[in-house]
Amino acid sequence: MRLFFRLCAFALGAAAMTAPVLAQDAIRNAITARQSLMHLYAFNLGQLGAMAKGEMAYDAETASVAAGNLARLTSIKAGPMFPPGSDNATIDKTRALPALWQNLPDVGVKQAAVAKAAAAMEAAAGDGLPALQAAIGPLGQACGACHKAYRAPED
Amino acid sequence: MQRLLAYLVALILVGLAAFWLATExxxxxxxxxxxxxxxxxxxxxxxxxxxxxxxxxxxxxxxxxxxxxxxxxxxxxxxxxxxxxxxxxxxxxxxxxxxxxxxxxxxxxxxxxxxxxxxxxxxxxxxxxxxxxxxxxxxxxxxxxxxxxxxxxxxxxxxxxxxxxxxxxxxxxxLKPGPVADASGFSAEALRGQGMAEGLGHCGECHTPRGMFGNPEYSKWLQGAPHPSGKGKIPALAGIDWSASDIAEFLKSGFTPDFDTAGAEMADVIDNTAHLGDADRAAIAAYLKEICPN
Missing domain, CATH: 1.10.760 (Cytochrome Bc1 Complex; Chain D, domain 2)
Structure with missing residues (x-):
């Protein structure tokens, strides 16, 4: 019986010791997930941007696929990828400012603006180069609005 | 002795007057x-x-x-x-x-x-x-x-x-009224960009480091600076490896060549440069491509 208690105490102690590590891992995973999402944005934006800049020949099909992907990606509910404690004051390898968590309703508004600008791009991308070029500015502004308010400058 | 004192007082008065005139x-x-x-x-x-x-x-x-x-x-x-x-x-x-x-x-x-x-x-x-x-x-x-x-x-x-x-x-x-960068060999477009970037655009206010009096260090023109918040840095523009069209696009939409976007204060700048014409953004880009780190 005494052994049983000891074992229990040991197990509890071990659990107490590993629990924060697990939480830390969960936060790391969330940061990796949201940064991966940003890379997916960037890949599709890259195709649209290369056409806008004249570095890639305009192709309605390619542009529509990229813009469609972007519209899907920006409508993902990304909230779970931003758990509390994943800000740059608490943990390294992220530039997300604590202010993000203090202004969650505003973050939601800014995310909705990105989704709206991406939807506008999806509607425009297959409609010729000038339409694509006109849609990319507002998209950049929408992305930038969040980075301006909630991301620290690069080290 | 009294004469020396009179001289000293006169000297201080002249000094003060000179300071007053010079700082008008x-x-x-x-x-x-x-x-x-x-x-x-x-x-x-x-x-x-x-x-x-x-x-x-x-x-x-x-x-x-x-x-x-x-x-x-x-x-x-x-x-x-x-x-x-x-x-x-x-x-x-x-x-x-x-x-x-x-x-x-x-x-x-x-x-x-x-x-x-x-x-x-x-x-x-x-x-x-x-x-x-x-x-x-x-x-x-x-x-x-x-x-x-x-x-x-x-x-x-x-x-x-x-x-x-x-x-x-x-x-x-x-205070340095004239152009900062040596413009010899600049294209007409880069020259126009120089006027905008060094003047009204005031790029150097953040992208050039400051000395102990808060003075811009012209010898390190556009070579980047620590961020005044103490965290992070303001990037160098001299020797930037983006193409001119990358820079122009950045000033228009805020997208970097790898499709990240401008953040912090630069996002504010893009809110302004987005309103300029393509020719103005291209001229600023042409100028920045001429600035080399020394």
Whole structure:
């Protein structure tokens, strides 16, 4: 019986010791997930941007696929990828400012603006180069609005 | 002995008089802008090139709210905290009572209408390179904006920096009216970009490091600087490995070549440069491609 208690105490102690590590891992995973999402944005934006800049020949099909992907990606509910404690004051390898968590309703508004600008791009991308070029500015502004308010400058 | 004392007193008086004269706020000769008529349409471009709204609109203002120039942005520095003033056309709280010449003196020499020095938190050391005609146009545009009745917030500056006369000495030492970069070999486009980037665009105010007096270190022109917040850094523009079209696109949409976006203060800058024409952005890009790290 005494052994049983000891074992229990040991197990509890071990659990107490590993629990924060697990939480830390969960936060790391969330940061990796949201940064991966940003890379997916960037890949599709890259195709649209290369056409806008004249570095890639305009192709309605390619542009529509990229813009469609972007519209899907920006409508993902990304909230779970931003758990509390994943800000740059608490943990390294992220530039997300604590202010993000203090202004969650505003973050939601800014995310909705990105989704709206991406939807506008999806509607425009297959409609010729000038339409694509006109849609990319507002998209950049929408992305930038969040980075301006909630991301620290690069080290 | 008494004679020596008299000499000393005389010397101090002469010194003080010389200091007073040397630190007198400078002004533009009114004849320089005589006969110029401001065009508010051209002035709108100058407004966005100068980035006025970034500091003088209320913090976080978006869209048309950025045309309400109530001021208020706090600029922290080792010398104290400066608050951007109201420059809306409000007669009481803004600059509604200013003449065009008042704006020219403010932007070229950092001299207020009542003959005091502004702090170089206001980028007159860059704006001094602006064409007078551009400032005249800007005044015409500013006059079309809505007046806002918001009082200015006093700067928080301790001794001795609260003694503004000293800024006359700062101006003598550090105000550099002409072009910064050696323009020999510049294309016509890069030359036009130089005027915009070194003048109204005031890129160097953040992207050039500052010396112990807050003076721009012209020998390290556009070579990047620590971020004033103490965290992160402001990137170097000299020797930038982006293409000219990458830079122009960045100034238009805020997208970097790898499709990240501008953040922090640069996102504010993009809110201004997005309003410029493609030719202006291309000219700034052409200039930046000419600037080499030494």
């Amino acid at each position: 706020p400078a002004r533009v000769d009114p004849s320089a802008i005589a006969g110029m008529n401001g065009d508010p349409v051209r002035g709108e471009r100058i407004f966005y090139l100068g980035g006025c709204a970034s500091c003088h609109a209320a913090a976080g203002a978006k869209g048309d709210e950025r045309l309400k120039l109530s001021g208020g942005l706090a600029l922290t520095s080792p010398f104290g905290t400066f608050y951007a003033p109201n420059i809306s056309p409000d007669a009481e709280f803004g600059i509604g009572g200013w003449s065009t010449l008042d704006l020219v003196n403010a932007m070229h020499f950092g001299t207020s209408p009542d003959g005091r020095h502004y702090y170089p938190a206001f980028p007159y050391p860059s704006y001094i390179r602006a064409e007078l005609a551009d400032i005249v146009d800007l005044k015409a545009f500013l006059d079309t904006l809505p007046p806002v009745a918001v009082a200015n917030q006093a700067h928080e500056v301790g001794f001795p920096f609260n003694f503004r006369r000293l800024l006359g000495g700062w101006n003598l030492l550090f």
